[in-house]
Amino acid sequence: MLYQLSYELAALSLYELGPSASTGLRRSIIPSMALASDQCICLRKIEYSETSQVLTLFSRGHGIVKVLAKGAHRRTKAGAGRFDGGIDVLDLGSAVFNDDVKVDLANLTEWKLIDGHLELRRTLRGLRLGLHAVELASLLVELRDPHPEIFDRLARTLPELATERVEEAMLAWELDLLHYSGYLPELFVCAACGNSPADQGRVFFSPRRGGVICHRCQAGETEKLALDARLLRLAQSILRLPRDNGRALRLPRLTRHQTDPLNRMLTAHVVNHLGRRLRTQECVESD
Numbered sequence: 294m295l296y297q298l299s300y301e302l303a304a305l306s307l308y309e310l311g312p313s314a315s316t317g318l319r320r321s322i323i324p325s326m327a328l329a330s331d332q333c334i335c336l337r338k339i340e341y342s343e344t345s346q347v348l349t350l351f352s353r354g355h356g357i358v359k360v361l362a363k364g365a366h367r368r369t370k371a372g373a374g375r376f377d378g379g380i381d382v383l384d385l386g387s388a389v390f391n392d393d394v395k396v397d398l399a400n401l402t403e404w405k406l407i408d409g410h411l412e413l414r415r416t417l418r419g420l421r422l423g424l425h426a427v428e429l430a431s432l433l434v435e436l437r438d439p440h441p442e443i444f445d446r447l448a449r450t451l452p453e454l455a456t457e458r459v460e461e462a463m464l465a466w467e468l469d470l471l472h473y474s475g476y477l478p479e480l481f482v483c484a485a486c487g488n489s490p491a492d493q494g495r496v497f498f499s500p501r502r503g504g505v506i507c508h509r510c511q512a513g514e515t516e517k518l519a520l521d522a523r524l525l526r527l528a529q530s531i532l533r534l535p536r537d538n539g540r541a542l543r544l545p546r547l548t549r550h551q552t553d554p555l556n557r558m559l560t561a562h563v564v565n566h567l568g569r570r571l572r573t574q575e576c577v578e579s580d
């Protein structure tokens with residue numbers, strides 16, 4: 294009797310959410326209803342109906358999860374919202390959600406904001422790079438594949454993007470994300486012939502080959518980006534820096550004159566891998 298009642302309640306809540314949400318949620322009801330509690334960074338949000346949100350959360354111990362924050366914008370009579378009035382991209386919070394890997398869209402049951410990154414949201418450059426940083430994470434980390442080392446790097450990088458160390462913090466984050474997710478391009482030897490390309494004044498990057506190519510090999514490549522060899526050596530030196538809990542120590546101070554070409558190179562690499570443009574591509578391609 295009790296089971297019958299709970300099943301009917303579950304069916305009712307599926308009906309309220311509509312057909313698009315029902316497939317994933319139906320599977321969430323029949324297996325266990327175990328809940329996970331984890332720190333999360335919001336990577337993406339879609340407003341769903343007038344009161345709810347569908348969120349892509351990067352959780353520290355459970356990887357990327359998609360959750361439905363039902364009633365996120367609904368206010369109580371006292372004025373308080375269920376999830377602090379809604380969750381925004383970049384927000385860091387403590388979340389509770391269904392812990393079931395077979396569920397496409399988990400239910401978010403609790404959210405406590407830890408850091409809304411107000412400083413970052415006040416700086417145009419920092420905010421644009423922050424949005425680019427979380428989009429890269431959402432594309433290069435698989436769903437439900439835990440990567441606490443990438444989470445920790447992102448959690449430490451976002452506040453740094455609000456400081457004067459924004460440029461080097463972003464570049465180091467991109468290189469670390471690509472390294473930890475297994476998508477780091479070949480930056481040390483020519484991806485075509487294996488020789489060192491950095492002895493020359495100018496090198497080239499081939500998205501198709503997934504790495505830098507030397508002066509001799511570039512003739513055969515139609516799609517390539519020219520790059521000052523000093524910038525390539527700079528990226529190599531960052532990858533070789535000593536680490537503390539995965540974070541590079543003694544990062545050099547960088548300017549956009551140095552980081553813009555490297556950001557464009559890494560973005561071209563990711564775009565080639567994904568086969569499509571990024572939503573935040575302009576953030577690193579425009580001034």
Ligand SMILES: [Zn+2]
Nearest residue numbers: 483486507510
């Ligand atoms: Zn070569």
